[in-house]
Amino acid sequence: MAKIEIVTIGDELLIGQVIDTNSAWMGKQLNDAGFEVARVNSISDSEEEILNILKETSERSDVVLITGGLGPTKDDITKTTLCRYFNTELVFNEEVFEDVKSLLKRYVPNINELNRQQAMVPANCSVIRNPVGTAPIMWFEHKETIFVSMPGVPSEMKRALEFEIIPRLVSRFVTSSIIHKTVIVSNIPEATLADMLSDFEKEIPTHIKLAYLPSPGRIRLRFTGRGESEKVVAAEIEQLITNLEPIIGDAILGYDDKPTVQFIADIFKENNLSLGTAESCTGGNIAHQITLLPGSSNYFKGGVVAYHNDVKMGMLAVKEETLNKVGAVSKEVVEQMAIGARYNLGVDYSVTTSGIAGPDGGTDEKPIGTIWIAVGGPNGINSKKFNFGHIRERNIVRSTEMALVMLKKMVEQDLTK
Template structure:
């Protein structure tokens, strides 16, 4: 079942606020088998909103709107919906009571703007909003629905979870949708597409293949829709199994997970711990790990050893090696990793040292040169990488490479 999403607000169009609502809704709708056909952001302009409503209701049976339901003058969605559906605003006592309850203890007397939140389109089904002042408005039209929700993400998400999605499931037959995402590292998109040309030709026509690249890695997504869920699952899994011999070790996960989550799950399974000694990655590896709930079970800590003094004094890197080989070297990064194992008393450690740029490079060590080491109490291994010339990408690729290689080393018992 096709869905259109409309997000309303000048702040979205000038970049003052990032539209996270449509991305979140797209994910949740997809889980339920709904197909998001188009996402449109529109200004707080009466005619623009009317124009978008005409377009979307002609092509989709489900139109979901966020934004423009607040109490201020620039919130014009309710009035515009009244004109579109040829109805008028009427007072709703239940909405007023909800507004009073929500604002109790914060506002002594409701002003006119707060009271006007209780004005709702007469032809709409009003859905109560327990986490805000603006009600949710449900319009039925020609076998379809238009739903208007607040733009505040927490309010929209509460409405979707508790009211909108359950109502949509009852009203529309969605069929089934199945996805499988393979995470691939260290193969450029064009190279991967060439490698998989024959494989893609063999994939059943009802499976859609999408390449989702980011610096240093690619998410390869397989999607299938239909009425036979078991057939969809089986066909996708067969395609994945045919994919593995082609890509081999460049696959680092078969679920759409952040690398931090992949590492944490692996360490939990093996009852192991990890620490980090980061220089050029500047703590990004630690962030990728600690962003995942439960990280404290396996992650002991990280040291951002940006200066040679800290590398020497805290991690025990030999000063003579720093002077002779420089901070960006096998000798130094291996000592950093071993030092982290000793300082944090962990089973494993990862260390990074490199030249992120844009300056600081040389003929022997150009910008983008990065050394990464992985250590345990018994072994240390390291490798040198050339990760490009854009600072942000060098940092991100360093963090991803360090954690992805750690996963493979642990799984292969190479540490």
């Protein structure tokens, strides 16, 4: 199987001015086509760095895909550096120039010298024309390695890779079937989960890999299998997941690689249910995550950010005596919030939060990171206390995730009754 590396060029990537989304997209497309990306490299707009990475990658990879540095300005030095590495010179390409003129004629009345420079290409490369941009794609074959230089503009890179580069690589290299299957695990720390699965992992065959992909409140267990027969590999992975289920139990949230909020959306839309939120410590983040998804208006009626106790009492009918007795961060208060939200918002289900997000405000009895979450539904209320830690943003994210997990489990249980 071909060993592929990606090289992204640009100072803006290294200083955080621009986020490298190209590599992630390229990796997925190549993986779907049966290739494996061995390494991703990000380097500066420096001739020395470019020359070094070309030399390094030529010694260890079959294919090197390069993006960036192909613009018409002085800081775009990729083409000239490629010429130096491949011991060639830039020559004028009439076909590329016609493409440049055709693309710019609606925006630029007169083609200048910088525009003309875009049609200068290394003499020993194979030119792949770019119908959506002014920089051509350049294909080099040097010793045992293929180098492809593409624009860093995502739309231009994506079209080149999808319609030109991948088809050529598929015709040149033997690929194998790659199967991915993800199991979403909720609220088990990564180290704990790894310990639970230590014996299980010993039984995984060598052509199947298990990766732990943690995020706040959840872990994606990704099985990746490779082989000549897609059907055989898929069956092997399904059997592994069957063996996994009794080990993890009800901590398995689902089998599709999607956010928890998408599970919620699917369940509520499929069963014609309605939802409302009442949030204190999460400050509306649950409602925000819900409404990020298109179609959420079909089931989400609205939410209350009840940050102050006056709002809890006035809009959610939380009792003042309860607040005075046990405080806002308590089982009693989140449950009263859930009842008030269901009634005042007129929904089937409500989800509520109240906690101490930090970094201050904690006590010995209720330390920073203490969060109470409640879910209210037609068959009652379920509430639970969590202790997430001292980092405010992380506490909000984890509280949001666990609230959605609790909501999903309650609705699923109600639907089976």
